[in-house]
Amino acid sequence: MRDDRGPLKLAIVGCGLVTESAHLPAALASTAVEVVALVDPVVSRARQLATNYGIGPQVSPCIDDVLPAADAVLIATPNHTHFPLAKEALSESKAVLVEKPLANTYTEALQLCELAEGNKTVLATGFVTRYRENVVLLKELLDSGVLGKVCRFDYQFGTAGGWAPVSGYNLQRKQSGGGVLVISGTHFLDRMLHLFGWPDQFAYEDDSRGGIEANCRATVFFSNSLGEFVGTIALSKTTSLANRLVITTERYECYLPESDDMPLTLYRRDLPHVAQRLSYGKQNWGDTFVLQLEDFAYCQQHGGRTKADGRAGALCVRLVEEFYARRVLMPEPWSFAMNGVDL
Amino acid sequence: MKSHRVGVFGASGFVGAALCERLIEGSRDFRAYIHSTGNCWRLTRFARPLEVIDICDADAVEAAMRDCSVVVNCTRGDARVMLEGLRTMLRVARDSHVRRFIHLSSLAIYGDNPAPDTVTEEGRAGGPWLNPYGRLKLAQDDLVFKAHKAGLPCYILCPGNIGGPYSEYILALAKRLSSGPFGLVDQGRNPTNIVHIDNLVQAIICMIDSDTGTGQRYFINDSGPVSWYDLCTGLAKQINCEPSFFEVPYENVLAEVRPKNSPRGIHEHIRIALSGEFRNAVSVLPVLGWANTVARNSFDRLPKSLQTSIRARVQSTVRVRKHNEVSWGDPYLKVQLRRHYHSPAKLMEKLQYQHALEYERALASTGKFLRFALCKPETFPTLCGSVSTRASR
Numbered sequence: 001m002r003d004d005r006g007p008l009k010l011a012i013v014g015c016g017l018v019t020e021s022a023h024l025p026a027a028l029a030s031t032a033v034e035v036v037a038l039v040d041p042v043v044s045r046a047r048q049l050a051t052n053y054g055i056g057p058q059v060s061p062c063i064d065d066v067l068p069a070a071d072a073v074l075i076a077t078p079n080h081t082h083f084p085l086a087k088e089a090l091s092e093s094k095a096v097l098v099e100k101p102l103a104n105t106y107t108e109a110l111q112l113c114e115l116a117e118g119n120k121t122v123l124a125t126g127f128v129t130r131y132r133e134n135v136v137l138l139k140e141l142l143d144s145g146v147l148g149k150v151c152r153f154d155y156q157f158g159t160a161g162g163w164a165p166v167s168g169y170n171l172q173r174k175q176s177g178g179g180v181l182v183i184s185g186t187h188f189l190d191r192m193l194h195l196f197g198w199p200d201q202f203a204y205e206d207d208s209r210g211g212i213e214a215n216c217r218a219t220v221f222f223s224n225s226l227g228e229f230v231g232t233i234a235l236s237k238t239t240s241l242a243n244r245l246v247i248t249t250e251r252y253e254c255y256l257p258e259s260d261d262m263p264l265t266l267y268r269r270d271l272p273h274v275a276q277r278l279s280y281g282k283q284n285w286g287d288t289f290v291l292q293l294e295d296f297a298y299c300q301q302h303g304g305r306t307k308a309d310g311r312a313g314a315l316c317v318r319l320v321e322e323f324y325a326r327r328v329l330m331p332e333p334w335s336f337a338m339n340g341v342d343l
Numbered sequence: 344m345k346s347h348r349v350g351v352f353g354a355s356g357f358v359g360a361a362l363c364e365r366l367i368e369g370s371r372d373f374r375a376y377i378h379s380t381g382n383c384w385r386l387t388r389f390a391r392p393l394e395v396i397d398i399c400d401a402d403a404v405e406a407a408m409r410d411c412s413v414v415v416n417c418t419r420g421d422a423r424v425m426l427e428g429l430r431t432m433l434r435v436a437r438d439s440h441v442r443r444f445i446h447l448s449s450l451a452i453y454g455d456n457p458a459p460d461t462v463t464e465e466g467r468a469g470g471p472w473l474n475p476y477g478r479l480k481l482a483q484d485d486l487v488f489k490a491h492k493a494g495l496p497c498y499i500l501c502p503g504n505i506g507g508p509y510s511e512y513i514l515a516l517a518k519r520l521s522s523g524p525f526g527l528v529d530q531g532r533n534p535t536n537i538v539h540i541d542n543l544v545q546a547i548i549c550m551i552d553s554d555t556g557t558g559q560r561y562f563i564n565d566s567g568p569v570s571w572y573d574l575c576t577g578l579a580k581q582i583n584c585e586p587s588f589f590e591v592p593y594e595n596v597l598a599e600v601r602p603k604n605s606p607r608g609i610h611e612h613i614r615i616a617l618s619g620e621f622r623n624a625v626s627v628l629p630v631l632g633w634a635n636t637v638a639r640n641s642f643d644r645l646p647k648s649l650q651t652s653i654r655a656r657v658q659s660t661v662r663v664r665k666h667n668e669v670s671w672g673d674p675y676l677k678v679q680l681r682r683h684y685h686s687p688a689k690l691m692e693k694l695q696y697q698h699a700l701e702y703e704r705a706l707a708s709t710g711k712f713l714r715f716a717l718c719k720p721e722t723f724p725t726l727c728g729s730v731s732t733r734a735s736r
Contacts, residue, residue, distance in 0.1 A: 156718055160511055164381030168395070171380055171387055179388065203724035211390035219723050232723045237384035238509055239716045328724060334508040334712035336541040336699055337364040 008297040011037035011070035013063050014077035015046045016166040023076055026289035032297035037066035067092050078169030079177045083108040090115040095122040095300040100186045102313030104177035106321050109314035116310055122299045124306040125313025127190040128292050133285040134256055134264040148250025149227035155188055156234045157258055158241030179212030180235045190316045196222050204323040205330040214238050260288050349373040350411035353418035355383035361540045362547055376407055398428035404435045412442045413551050425479050433490040443496050445550045446487045450503040451477035455600035462683045464560045471602040496557035498550045502543050503536030508712035517713045521584040526591040528679035531572030538564050539705035542698050549696045556693040566698050568684035581710025591676055599671040614657045
């Protein structure tokens with residue numbers, strides 16, 4: 001992308017695992033942004049990251065110090081800090097890209113949206129999977145009507161364990177805002193809202209026993225221009241699941257793997273043994289984190305809305321809140337411990 | 344029920360988490376120690392404190408064991424952690440006057456092809472059939488026995504593979520059964536030695552509460568021998584699939600685990616040293632890169648016939664696998680080599696252990712979990728009456 005104004009001057013706040021493994025490499029790979037600052041309460045960590053990547057940005061424990069030199073801020077910190085940090089940056093009219101979830105409550109998320117809109121700056125949510133080629137393609141096909149009406153969908157994502165954030169924020173609901181639904185599930189909830197719209201009905205259950213849930217299940221119902229259909233969602237942090245979305249439409253079964261690189265696969269329902277693997281035919285779609293940053297930088301410099309803007313982030317927070325508000329305890333009929341035992 | 348403060352080390356693992364759930368539901372006094380927060384999800388749902396600890400750090404272990412009268416070691420890790428970490432734990436436990444140390448060992452200490460005398464705990468562990476994991480577990484057992492002799496009362500509990508809810512081993516087996524033919528060795532007659540997690544946890548609780556029989560190894564297993572054929576057909580029924588099987592010759596699988604007499608010979612070492620991959624890798628170091636270039640140039644100056652002859656001597660045989668050839672090294676085949684059931688009779692006799700679940704109930708519990716883990720439709724909530732408010736952007 002060529003621009004007379006030069007690259008967007010970006011401060012990255014939070015130097016944990018996702019910054020180290022994804023955001024910083026993406027920022028360095030992109031010509032649309034220039035990393036001018038790294039912020040982390042553990043300054044040595046920020047400094048080490050700068051050394052590892054051979055860069056010399058400003059390093060600080062505090063966002064205040066770096067805002068004057070930055071056009072934009074990328075926030076990748078524990079979930080409960082997203083709101084105050086984003087609010088501070090937006091108040092200074094900086095463009096802000098916040099890792100998901102946008103905030104831990106809908107009220108906070110709306111405040112951020114209003115602040116960004118009032119200041120005419122960009123607020124984006126880090127729903128990076130929106131930038132996958134297979135997701136963009138599926139959305140286009142669904143909207144075009146070539147797949148026919150949607151009949152149902154089934155989404156599963158589960159791993160036995162997961163990554164361990166440097167801060168350990170994932171252990172407490174106050175910090176994380178929730179369990180597997182927030183930490184793994186919000187990426188899909190956002191995609192679901194993007195693909196199908198807001199659900200008309202839902203039922204939700206999880207296995208929280210006072211702490212944050214490790215497993216959850218939801219059934220959702222939609223009635224809109226895409227059809228009248230039910231979807232099921234299974235998320236787990238204890239068990240490996242199939243890690244894919246299957247959408248059954250009038251004409252096709254659409255298989256969308258939970259992966260950046262694997263293609264969207266369609267099976268015609270009247271020819272189910274023939275797989276059609278689809279792509280846009282470009283040689284290299286590109287890294288999704290780079291695409292996300294470039295979309296963010298472009299919108300800040302030229303106007304427009306990012307693929308997953310603040311409103312999309314807020315809507316997802318609202319759906320999470322509604323799920324939790326109507327939560328039912330998940331039965332565990334296999335459990336000897338839960339079903340009463342006298343030790 | 345007796346009141347001990349129990350320290351569960353490795354609490355976020357499969358066994359540790361199941362034990363903690365039982366201790367929580369039984370309102371027992373315990374502390375959960377974990378290595379990493381990435382794998383502790385079964386415990387975070389209870390909103391109980393968890394402490395991250397490195398078991399190789401003596402000061403941290405000492406602080407953790409300070410108030411514990413019983414320590415259960417469910418930790419795993421690489422060889423350093425398994426040996427150095429255990430050594431640290433045992434030393435600190437003894438110095439802290441821990442009253443009981445319960446260590447989780449494994450039937451792997453008898454090797455991939457256990458001798459007939461291993462049907463009881465008095466059989467000889469070790470031997471030429473040990474795999475690397477078995478060798479490590481046996482080295483751990485030796486450390487525990489030494490600690491016992493030095494004054495720390497210890498139990499060693501020896502399960503085979505572990506099944507039941509949250510067992511990735513059983514889940515993978517169920518997926519195999521539902522996705523195509525499954526290989527059975529000896530027509531599936533051999534015993535599985537897979538213990539249900541709730542029976543294993545019951546055995547640990549039995550040891551927590553026991554005052555006798557320390558300094559010994561105990562098998563833990565389900566209530567009677569269950570053949571591979573019976574387990575597979577039983578699991579398949581639980582998940583409503585029709586399993587199909589094919590026969591796998593015992594000798595072919597045995598050949599995979601047979602101890603190799605000698606490590607790779609000198610010819611093999613030369614072959615590796617001359618390979619392009621090896622030379623490219625070591626050439627990253629400038630001095631070796633220079634040596635490689637010199638050697639390469641010298642080789643190129645040799646007569647063509649001599650070059651061809653050397654190449655022919657160091658080239659290895661290319662083996663083309665048959666289409667759909669069974670891999671005899673498949674872990675689900677190797678484990679079927681075991682022809683003996685390792686009975687928990689000693690545990691029952693000496694520590695009055697009783698199974699939490701008899702086989703049929705254990706299978707039913709596993710089946711319920713598998714239907715959940717395989718996302719069968721009946722495991723999703725129903726929509727009755729839940730109405731969402733329409734959102735507007």
